[in-house]
Amino acid sequence: MADGPCELRITRRYxxxxxxxxxxxxxxxxxxxxxxxxxxxxxxxxxRLELDWRPEGEPRSTVTVELRVEAGRTVxxxxxxxxxxxxxxxxxxxxxxxxxxxxVS
Amino acid sequence: MNALAAxxxxxxxxxxxxxxxxELSAGEVASQFAAARPGVSRHLRVLRExxxxxxxxxxxxxxxSLDPRPLADLDAWLTHYRAFxxxxxxxxxxxxxxxxxxx
Numbered sequence: 208m209a210d211g212p213c214e215l216r217i218t219r220r221y222x223x224x225x226x227x228x229x230x231x232x233x234x235x236x237x238x239x240x241x242x243x244x245x246x247x248x249x250x251x252x253x254x255r256l257e258l259d260w261r262p263e264g265e266p267r268s269t270v271t272v273e274l275r276v277e278a279g280r281t282v283x284x285x286x287x288x289x290x291x292x293x294x295x296x297x298x299x300x301x302x303x304x305x306x307x308x309x310x311v312s
Numbered sequence: 313m314n315a316l317a318a319x320x321x322x323x324x325x326x327x328x329x330x331x332x333x334x335e336l337s338a339g340e341v342a343s344q345f346a347a348a349r350p351g352v353s354r355h356l357r358v359l360r361e362x363x364x365x366x367x368x369x370x371x372x373x374x375x376x377s378l379d380p381r382p383l384a385d386l387d388a389w390l391t392h393y394r395a396f397x398x399x400x401x402x403x404x405x406x407x408x409x410x411x412x413x414x415x
Binding site: 213215217219221223227228230231232234237238239265266283285287289 | 386389390393394397398400401403404405406407408411412
């Protein structure tokens with residue numbers, strides 16, 4: 208599980224086939240109950256699902272879910288990234304140092 | 313202009329990098345650039361207006377530093393959604409098992 212500066216990434220392994228995971232994944236209301244402002248923008252069967260994630264009052268973001276097979280299990284990698292923060296990513300390191308000082312002072 | 317547009321200017325980005333190292337007076341910031349002092353002061357004002365930079369007075373001079381709140385907001389967002397997705401992916405696993413039992 209490795210995060211970038213403006214996104215999070217979670218990896219899960221399921222004892223199930225990609226078809227089984229995909230079937231459950233695409234029943235969004237059953238496991239995700241997506242808030243208002245969330246739409247599916249891309250779906251590649253048993254491979255990739257993309258969501259435009261724009262609940263009111265939150266920064267715009269995108270969620271991507273990718274499936275692959277590894278040692279007989281399905282690996283699911285979910286990434287949730289802020290769109291608008293991409294331009295400022297180079298400066299997150301600068302903010303991070305400032306935040307460290309803020310917490311100390 | 314929003315915070316990210318404020319960072320679109322290369323001089324402002326350089327000012328942010330300088331202030332990431334330590335607090336500086338306006339004069340110390342300006343000395344890093346060939347540009348005239350009023351230009352640097354204008355950039356500092358834009359960065360303050362966008363909440364990226366803050367200023368305090370130590371009696372003798374005004375000292376500029378980065379405002380860490382934008383990153384704190386990002387950290388809060390990441391913390392919230394990390395927990396949210398762990399919970400939702402647990403629910404997905406339950407849904408996979410539920411599906412399997414239906415077969």
